[in-house]
Amino acid sequence: MGIILQTSLFYLFLSSIGAITARQEEWKSATATYSKETNGSIITEGACGYGDLHKKSYGKYSAGVSSMLFSRGQTCGGCFELRCVDHIHWCLQGSPSVIVTATDFCPPNYGLPSDYGGWCNFPQEHFEMSETAFAEIAVRKADIVPVQYRRVNCMRTGGMRFAVSGSTYFYQVLITNVGLDGKVVAVKVKGSKTGWFPMVRNWGQNWQCNINLGGQPLSFEVTVSSGRTITSYNVAPANWQFDQTFEGKQFSES
Template identity: 75%
Template sequence: MTSLRLQLLIFYLIPLLTKLQAIPKEEEWKSATATYTKETDGSIITEGACGYGDLHKASYGKHSAGLSTMLFNKGSTCGACFELRCVDHILWCLQGSPSVILTATDFCPPNYGLSSDYGGWCNFPKQHFQMSEAAFAEIAEKRADIVPVQYKRVKCGRRGGIRFSVSGSAHFFQVLITNVGLDGEVVAVKVKGSKTGWMPMARNWGQNWHCNINLMGQQLSFEVTASTGRTVTSYGVAPPNWQFGGMYEGKQFK
């Protein structure tokens, strides 16, 4: 009887334990620093190392950030979302430590001619965020040069589907991927023409992906994989008469 009860207990517990292990743990807060740069339109840049171009058209706008080498990770972090809050500075941090959510859109290059405590804030291995003036003002006094912050990766809240901006030439097909939900970080992309099978694409730079094949005149489908391992497939994103320079919208991570 005891053996039977033990077997029944194991039978009911295993599915429960498996379910609990599948629930993602909330990220812990990590320490970094933050500064801001002035721009008349509220963005930190209009062109950046992630290749998004006009950040307002890319829907990131003032809530964009340039990341130091340690965080940028050779561009793979482009599109990822971070929650930041100013901490441990009674003079510069806003009362209550409000937080702001930013999208990684650019690289903050190191400046080894300056001290990492003054000017060389993005020197390796510093963890640093270069923010827009407007976003910085949501967590700290603008009179501050640099503030200590805490950050953590969070889910990206996006409106609409993933966007695919096509460029290149007949034998060099490139697509810029923006407005990615979930964790925002794309790690793999595949493309399929109406006359081809699924073909893996290589990261060119930032979130620009390419392959050397002529897909003109074919309906296009895309498969996007995020760093969490989840994949979303968008069939028939672009019609057979798609054009270089066009932007097409697919499905979104749920």
């Protein structure tokens, strides 16, 4: 009982700290550029594994982040509030802010200096934003601007989405549209004929396990970085197929 009580208190502590982190985090300094793509948004597949970002509702407010922020994919799905600062020519008046979702990795280019082209070189903190998002804080003609950023909670519409792929004994799920702090840190899956199985991160927000879950409804347990956990029971019906997407519960602010 002592171990169970300590564990419960630990997750309660994580949850309270996570709420403070997402809502009241201090502003930090970084830099930002933007990627010129169709309709001012990012549409290409990124290192988080989301695929078509418009179908995941991330396209117009997406960003690739440098390795200091990417954390080997653990930041995927997290939301950041950015504002342009300290540049009278490039920053929009009043320093308005915009919220973006981390959807990709901005790789380093050590052939160029960190202040000109090698913006994502370690240990730089840098955001490569969509053009639409960038234009809400700075003039489009700018090549790079100084910004301040902080983690914020993600505002999502509808439930979390689980895109199932794999084969008989290799089961993978891509988790998107995650609310609250947006960063998934642990996933479990359960069939109607099995217990709960922990999944491991394959890459980005793709999670995998090596079990056969065919012919049975699927349930998911998702934990985010704040320590909050939500369980969606029987998300996929017994006749689910690979390459289908299902919708589960969503984290609430309270």
